[in-house]
Amino acid sequence: xxxxxxxxxxxxxxxxxxxxxxxxxxxxxxxxxxxxxxxxxxxxxxxxxxxxxxxxxxxxxxxxxxxxxxxxxxxxxxxxxxxxxxxxxxxxxxxxxxxxxxxxxxxxxxxxxxxxxxxxxxxxxxxxxxxxxxxxxxxxxxxxxxxxxxxxxxxxxxxxxxxxxxxxxxxxxxxxxxxxxxxxxxxxxxxxxxxx
Amino acid sequence: xxxxxxxxxxxxxxxxxxxxxxxxxxxxxxxxxxxxxxxxxxxxxxxxxxxxxxxxxxxxxxxxxxxxxxxxxxxxxxxxxxxxxxxxxxxxxxxxxxxxxxxxxxxxxxxxxxxxxxxxxxxxxxxxxxxxxxxxxxxxxxxxxxxxxxxxxxxxxxxxxxxxxxxxxxxxxxxxxxxxxxxxxxxxxxxxxxxxxxxxxxxxxxxxxxxxxxxxxxxxxxxxxxxxxxxxxxxxxxxxxxxxxxxxxxxxxx
Numbered sequence: 001x002x003x004x005x006x007x008x009x010x011x012x013x014x015x016x017x018x019x020x021x022x023x024x025x026x027x028x029x030x031x032x033x034x035x036x037x038x039x040x041x042x043x044x045x046x047x048x049x050x051x052x053x054x055x056x057x058x059x060x061x062x063x064x065x066x067x068x069x070x071x072x073x074x075x076x077x078x079x080x081x082x083x084x085x086x087x088x089x090x091x092x093x094x095x096x097x098x099x100x101x102x103x104x105x106x107x108x109x110x111x112x113x114x115x116x117x118x119x120x121x122x123x124x125x126x127x128x129x130x131x132x133x134x135x136x137x138x139x140x141x142x143x144x145x146x147x148x149x150x151x152x153x154x155x156x157x158x159x160x161x162x163x164x165x166x167x168x169x170x171x172x173x174x175x176x177x178x179x180x181x182x183x184x185x186x187x188x189x190x191x192x193x194x195x196x
Numbered sequence: 197x198x199x200x201x202x203x204x205x206x207x208x209x210x211x212x213x214x215x216x217x218x219x220x221x222x223x224x225x226x227x228x229x230x231x232x233x234x235x236x237x238x239x240x241x242x243x244x245x246x247x248x249x250x251x252x253x254x255x256x257x258x259x260x261x262x263x264x265x266x267x268x269x270x271x272x273x274x275x276x277x278x279x280x281x282x283x284x285x286x287x288x289x290x291x292x293x294x295x296x297x298x299x300x301x302x303x304x305x306x307x308x309x310x311x312x313x314x315x316x317x318x319x320x321x322x323x324x325x326x327x328x329x330x331x332x333x334x335x336x337x338x339x340x341x342x343x344x345x346x347x348x349x350x351x352x353x354x355x356x357x358x359x360x361x362x363x364x365x366x367x368x369x370x371x372x373x374x375x376x377x378x379x380x381x382x383x384x385x386x387x388x389x390x391x392x393x394x395x396x397x398x399x400x401x402x403x404x405x406x407x408x409x410x411x412x413x414x415x416x417x418x419x420x421x422x423x424x425x426x427x428x429x430x431x432x433x434x435x436x437x438x439x440x441x442x443x444x445x446x447x448x449x450x
Contacts, residue, residue, distance in 0.1 A: 053354065069354060077351040079365055090365060091355035138355060 001141065001173050002063045003029040004050055009059035011045055020045050021056070024196075028142075030173035032165070032191030034180055041196045043179045044074060047144045050177060067141035067175075074146045076131040080120040084111055084130045087119055088137050098137060105133045108163055110156050124151040129160065136167055143167060145178040149185050161188045232416055240420035247421055257429065260321060260403040264390035267325035271386070272379060274326070275333025276371075282334075283341040292334075300331045304389055308396045317397030321404065324393035325386035332385065333378045340374030341367065376441045383437050387430050 004027070011021040020042040028050060035043050048054035049061060051069045070091075078087050085102055092098035106115050109129040114122055119130055128151050135143060148164065149157055168176050168191070180186050186193055218237050225236035247253040278296075282289035299307075304324065311323045344367055352362045394404020403422060410419035 051354070053350070068356070071351070071354045073347070073351065075347060077347050079348070079369070081369060082365065090352075090361070091357060134355075 004063040034186035037196030070140035072135040243421035263321040267322040268386040271329035279337035317399040320397040321390040328389040329382035336374040336378035340371035344370040
């Protein structure tokens with residue numbers, strides 16, 4: 001799989017325009033890349049540009065052609081009135097075909113008891129895990145995870161890190177970009193580490 | 197099952213308030229002393245009771261209800277379709293807005309007379325409620341569509357979720373409270389405007405015709421009895437709609 005290459009990316013917001021990204025270049029090879037940096041530095045914007053959700057003001061993105069994206073947003077963006085299982089199946093092309101896989105994934109994420117619970121009734125950490133399962137259920141070439149471990153219990157974190165790592169196996173190469181604030185999380189995930 | 201006193205209290209208060217105003221009405225009628233000017237409630241209710249034992253009473257109610265409900269349901273459908281069209285196409289929205297605003301501002305009487313010549317008295321109580329309710333539905337549903345969470349829509353777009361699934365899981369959830377609120381307001385409008393249209397058009401076999409006859413022949417007791425029947429029916433329909441709305445709300449935590 002060809003890597004995604006971002007070249008001299010420039011992005012500004014607001015009036016008068018305030019630069020968020022100035023001549024940023026990076027390469028995202030297959031496997032895990034962790035993007036670290038303080039709040040407000042433009043990590044989410046850069047991830048949005050890599051995924052093709054945000055257009056840069058200047059610079060180029062190559063290697064994204066024909067690749068499909070899965071995105072774990074900073075907010076969970078769940079259908080709060082639906083069950084955890086329905087939320088995961090919402091993004092699949094065929095609910096019947098993916099039902100067993102979705103349940104398996106939710107169980108792996110420690111959500112066995114919450115499968116048929118409405119997400120509005122779940123805790124913040126549980127919602128985050130449902131959103132992560134939704135991102136990982138579909139077989140995509142690029143997976144962007146914007147703070148996937150936000151609000152997670154320390155006990156459950158290793159299991160979730162393992163789930164993410166299992167999606168970066170050499171047999172099934174994917175480009176995974178993970179935004180995190182935590183150095184230990186980045187180390188546990190392995191792969192490339194970029195500081196902004 | 198034991199009903200708690202706090203649950204019973206509002207009903208008791210309503211009942212007491214209704215009794216109070218019936219007494220005021222009875223006293224005012226006794227003071228005026230003329231059933232042509234003000235019919236006492238006991239005579240109006242007694243007449244309603246007599247009317248309710250005739251087939252004609254129920255036939256008139258059935259005919260009016262059927263036509264008004266048809267107009268109301270058509271308004272719901274058209275309002276939703278136009279709102280969807282307006283949210284998809286700006287040209288369509290700008291084309292429809294003046295038309296809907298004119299319908300909104302038009303007095304019922306002048307509109308009913310125009311429709312009378314166009315569609316005849318039979319269809320008046322379908323067309324008039326339709327025209328009265330459709331703009332309410334349009335505005336509410338359009339608001340529901342534009343208030344749909346853009347973040348959820350972006351999420352669905354990223355994952356290539358098909359359009360029908362977005363409509364079913366995201367748009368419908370956003371629109372339903374607005375649609376049900378429009379329906380709840382619109383049902384009262386449909387009922388009142390429909391009967392007024394029947395009265396203007398003197399449509400045979402309808403509640404409007406009964407009111408028309410009562411006025412023409414100075415059957416004031418009949419006029420009051422029919423008015424009470426209309427109020428009770430309107431209340432029943434409103435309660436039914438609220439019940440559906442509350443039931444729907446109960447199933448979907450916000």
